[in-house]
Amino acid sequence: MTGPAGAGGPALAPRNELVDSSGRLRRRLLFDRAIGWALPLAFVAVLFPLFDMLYWISTRALPTFTWATLTENQVGTGGGLYPMILGTLVLIALGTALSTGIGLVAGFYTSEYAPAPVARVARIAGNLLAGVPAIVLGYFGYFLLVLYTHWGFTALAGGITLGIFMTPYVYRTADVALSNVPPSQREAALAMGSRRDQYLVRIAFPIALPTILTGIFFAMALGLGEAAPILFTAGFSSTPITSLMQPTGFLSGAVWLFYDFPSTYGSFLGLAFQAAFLSVVIVLALNVAVQLFSDRYRERLRGLYQ
Amino acid sequence: MGSAGVQPLPEPAGGEPAVPPSSSASDRSGPSLWAWVGSPLALIPLVLVAAVATVLVVASGLHNFGGTFWGILYNFVPGDPGGSSWGIGAYVVGTALTAGLALLLATALSLALSISIVVYLPTVASRILAILTNLLAGIPSVVYGIWGFVILAPFFGLTLEPSMRDAIGWLPGFGGPASAIGSWGILLAVFLLTIMIIPLTTALMREALRSVPHDLVEAGLALGATRWEVARRVRMRSARLGIWSAILLGFGRAVGESVAVAMVIGAVPRLPESLYSPSTSLASFIFYQLDSAFYYPDLLKFLVEVALVLLLISLAANVLAQRLTRTEIATATTVGAAGGLETQ
Structure with missing residues (x-):
């Protein structure tokens, strides 16, 4: 089941080979993937204010701008x-x-x-x-x-x-x-x-x-x-x-x-x-x-x- | 390949290249113009820091405000310095609350952002995001201020603060009454400060996480740790000094921000009852009061002493941050985004 993973493999073992080996590992990998999706959400918290600010500043300035x-x-x-x-x-x-x-x-x-x-x-x-x-x-x-x-x-x-x-x-x-x-x-x-x-x-x-x-x-x-x-x-x-x-x-x-x-x-x-x-x-x-x-x-x- | 230098070189062409490891061999041309002009110029920052401190000490005369300087009560009565109370306690509390909370939020967000950039996101995405966060760093603080004052304040006062009071009002500080003077207050200042310092803290943390030695990271991955486990237990641990340094520098930036805070905090020198109360901070206080101080010498002396306190706080944070790490402080935002040529 576990296959040849590990023995003489490269330092960065392809993770897919390891996925089947145990349930705990699968949970850890899922968690890793979830974090990988969740952390970048912080960009929303930063970029939303940026675009909101740019939007409002231009909306309030442009109509009277000549x-x-x-x-x-x-x-x-x-x-x-x-x-x-x-x-x-x-x-x-x-x-x-x-x-x-x-x-x-x-x-x-x-x-x-x-x-x-x-x-x-x-x-x-x-x-x-x-x-x-x-x-x-x-x-x-x-x-x-x-x-x-x-x-x-x-x-x-x-x-x-x-x-x-x-x-x-x-x-x-x-x-x-x-x-x-x-x-x-x-x-x-x-x-x-x-x-x-x-x-x-x-x-x-x-x-x-x-x-x-x-x-x-x-x-x-x-x-x-x-x-x-x-x-x-x-x-x-x-x-x-x-x-x-x-x-x-x-x-x-x-x-x-x-x-x-x-x-x-x-x-x-x-x-x-x-x-x-x-x-x-x-x-x-x-x-x-x-x-x-x-x-x-x-x-x-x-x-x-x- | 014999060396085709114009000047005769002592080394035999066929032997070892013998590149001088020290720079002494090139001194034969004598001291360069750059060295002559540069050595005094390089000391200018040192001279300026000392001069700023000296000028502030002289201008304040280290005037004694009756031992009430660290007290809570501030009440300036124009024309009656004896009857005024000179306490900066309320300003210190306001500064600590706004800068401290902003720092907490910014630290959490910056960690998330820098780990995403270093570990998870593809290079193109992180490059675009670096450009955008750099833009965030370049936007003038008055622009943050007017956006907060005109656009955000109604949203905070009418929508965000009531719903926060309903949801988490039982937490200390979150349940108090609304700001009496409109929607300007601590929470709004915290929000602005958070997004204002995030570019700096993120750039510094990103550099710290990125400079963790590759062998440590690869050893972690080889042992079967996931990317997150390596990020959490190897990168963050190995880069902890750099992360603390980033936090300290963010603190210095947040404490020193005057204009944007002055525009949204409400400028009331009292102890706040809740996060929604108007308050004030050291930096914003000495900013918006200076033009009235032109007419009142005592007030001016007081403001200069507050400026001195502010200078000491920011210098202390900066010195501590520099002791923790060798991260390039002033330039992390720019160099980090531009990327050295050697990384390409």
Whole structure:
């Protein structure tokens, strides 16, 4: 009945051969199968909220969404979100420039040059900074960049605070991605006589690029959504900025400031939903862009390296 | 194949390849620009963490709030700091309840999700799901907040909470009266926090379960254990430190979330009577109060001390998590989803 199962069989014995051997085993296998069906149900608990949220945000935002939403200033409780869109782009650009500048170079250093103890400390500190709550960074930025510098609320202070918030994500991704490049690549490059900086820039960086970009885009999405640190450094404004030393509006701030007005207050709530919708669209676009890019890029790399 | 390097290499071409195991051989070019520029930049995070702590300590002046700081009662009377009561007890309770319950739910769900991905689901399915959960991680917290405030709150207040009261009202905390100010309260905050931290905890747990040595897993299967038994008794046991680390980091994230919680928790600094009561949390409190604090120096000092408490809690959770495992913390969500090239 039991057949030749076991004797000299492969490590992963085909389970069907074992099914007949005892009732207890059959029960265990059934349980295994049931768990295999039951556990993925948890995805419903996660994906249903996601789609519900996307559905409702678009349903509430789209009916009143017009071209003017993108191009006009907010006037009273109506108008458009142009100043906030502009402010968001400026803040994200500042934050991305700062965090990518620091994070990439620091990642290069940590993954390739840093002596082991220094790398250890730098990595721990990077993870720690990522764990500091955004609102606490907002307080830090408020005291340092708004009060201490006597700048007041400025887009520059907001951009710098955002950069601080984004830096650990870029830094840690860059370091991990560069450190994860297969050692054979490094050994081959060095054996061919390349210098370490040549290896880093020409070999490791292209291999790590998709992951690094994912990290940067993820940091941008996170930064885009953080209202707390920006509100207390960049302030808020309903007119488009003309200089970095002015307070500026931004999309997540618009959601926070407009969300709890009852519908008697004109279209504040509508503006809040439109700002939320625009943030989601930007996050979606970032996600899709990085996904497309890394898929294409990996195809190309595969052709080159394998 | 003789080495065709431009620079002369000391090794004879026919002998051992003699790849230098240490990197010292390549130092002949002298210190690189990257090392010069990179070494101070790599210390920036360390400097920033220290600077954040220092600035908060200086700004608060470690002001003494009459020993009532850890008390329950908070009652700020504008213009009368002496007559105000400065206690963060209610905020601590609100934070512990919301973050703790969200963490419980998120842990259970994340374990289910990560085991499904690692053990049961085909690669294509888990890749699609990874992309979707990543999207969940990227959605701004204000979007969660407005969705909770406008869309979910009526459902919670009119449908979910009454039926929970009917079904499991005998459990402590589940039977209390409805929130007096609408449907905003602890339960809604717990729900939002749960789905907000799931992407992080799932990514970390997935990496932990996946990095269990293959020989352990195969030994379990070879002994006739089912996939579930291997997952439960080999993977989960072997990855337990990583799982705890994920839980701690999820806790840090949940405690630090300010905006979404501020939008749905009701912002009432009292001890809650039930899960349906409005409450408040440390992070949301220092978020929605800061603009009034611009006018009241005492309130500002108090808020900064609360921010300091919050910083200490999150740093402690983070340090502990890092001690437990070497899992890459900040980046697990991104790197996990993108997948290193070497795994392809």
